[in-house]
Amino acid sequence: MSPRPAPKGRAVSEAEALQDARVQRILATVDSIPPGRVASYGQVAEEAGLPRAARFVGTVLRRFVADRGVPWHRVLGSDGTIRVTGGTARDQAKLLREEGVTVRKGRVRMADSGWRPEED
């Protein structure tokens, strides 16, 4: 039969990407951000064991935001700015406000709403 079904690191499709350990850790980390709190892409990357892979975190969220209960809206730029492009940005601000997060001029005060994994 076919003995080569599993490419090790890279994914070749979304289904396989979801099985990728890196993607799993990223999604799990995002999922652990408590409501009313926000984290930066870099922070998520670090928590997921992929330091400096902030861009990858953005890519993952962009591709897998379709369904699953991942609170993607709680991830912002390092300075609390909404980095999402397109009309999605408005949805993100809306979702955050619904959680009690103050969004002003497309950005959030990280000092107030920033997630501290240590405190949780």
Next chain:
DNA sequence: ATAGTGACTTTAC
């Protein structure tokens, strides 16, 4: 293997 790309971050002006 090389080049292009991005929902990033940091530094410099």
Next chain:
DNA sequence: GGTAAAGCCACTA
């Protein structure tokens, strides 16, 4: 307070 450029990681073609 902004904008610009370089550095980063991992994916995609």
